[in-house]
Amino acid sequence: MTLRVLLADDHDLFRSGLRAVLATQPDLECVGEAADGHAAVAEAQRLRPDVAVLxxxxxxxxxxxxxxxxxxxxGxxxxxxxxxxHDLDDYVYRALRAGASGFLLKNLPPEELVSAVRVAGRGDALIDPSVTRRLVERFTTSIVxxxxxxxxxxxxxxxxEVLLLLADARSNAEIAEHLGVGDETVKTHVSRILTKLDLRDRVHAVVYAYQHGIAPRG
Structure with missing residues (x-):
């Protein structure tokens, strides 16, 4: 299956770099580009890509x-x-609350961007592990x-326990190793957590954990 990707950035050179990275992957295809937000929305509606990188x-x-x-x-x-x-950009937390599948820093290695597109394409979500705790703690203004x-x-x-590990930006593989269980077992736990808490994805599980004061701090 080939994932269709839309790229939106006002810097032509940066978009060109992203497009070149995607072109090296047989399962990823850049189907459109946009240089501003209005064009990104229009292209997303026209092309209906699997993933939009904004x-x-x-x-x-x-x-x-x-x-x-x-x-x-x-639809x-x-x-x-x-x-x-910016690893503490005010917009990022609000974007996650709006339903984004995650956010990444622009200086990430190309292979991590490729991996992130695949993660989003399969319906999962992620936040750059280096800034997860600072991001959510800063922008969770009311703790319940x-x-x-x-x-x-x-x-x-x-x-x-799995929810706390999610809030600590652990991947499924890291959670599995920490708990001494298989990856499929972790996926089952995560799925049940999202269902029971009525959450969209693992990013919003992180937000939930911080909002309710149950995530590890410091």
């Missing part, structure tokens, strides 16, 4: 506004990845006590 700061309409419009469109199936040069966290009492002790 820069946070673009003219006419920023990446946040474009993310909201793309993801709220009726949308496009997943959005947000790119930023854990005893009032909706759905938390429905989690088993092991599911709570």
């Amino acid at each position: 820069d946070v700061r673009m003219p006419r309409l920023d990446g946040l506004g474009a993310t909201e419009r793309i993801l709220s469109a009726p 949308n199936t496009t997943r959005v990845l947000v790119l930023t040069t 006590p854990a005893e009032r966290a909706p759905g938390l009492d429905r989690l088993t002790p092991r599911e709570r």
Whole structure:
């Protein structure tokens, strides 16, 4: 299966670099480009790509506004990845709340960008591990006590443990190694956590954990 990707960034050279990276992968295809947020929304609606990679700061309409419009469109199936040069950009947390599949720093290695597109394309989500804790702690302005966290009492002790590891930006493989279980077991736990807490994906599980004061800090 080939994933169809839309690239949106106001810097032509950066877009060209991203396009060149994607062109090296047989399962990824750049089907369109945009230089501003309005064009990104229009191209997403026209092309219906599997993944849209959006820069946070673009003219006419920023990446946040474009993310909201793309993801709220009726029948949308496009997943959005947000790119930023700032590891604590105010827009990023809001983009995640709008439904983005995650965000990455622009200085990440090409192979990590390729991996991120594949992750988003299969319906998973991610945040750059180097900034997960700082990002969510900074922008979670109201902490709800854990005893009032909706759905938390429905989690088993092991599911709570997996939730804490998710909040610590652990991958499924890292969680499996930490718990001494298989990858499929971890996937099952994550799926049950999302269902019980009525969460969209693992990014929003991280947000949930921080919002309710149950994530590791410091």
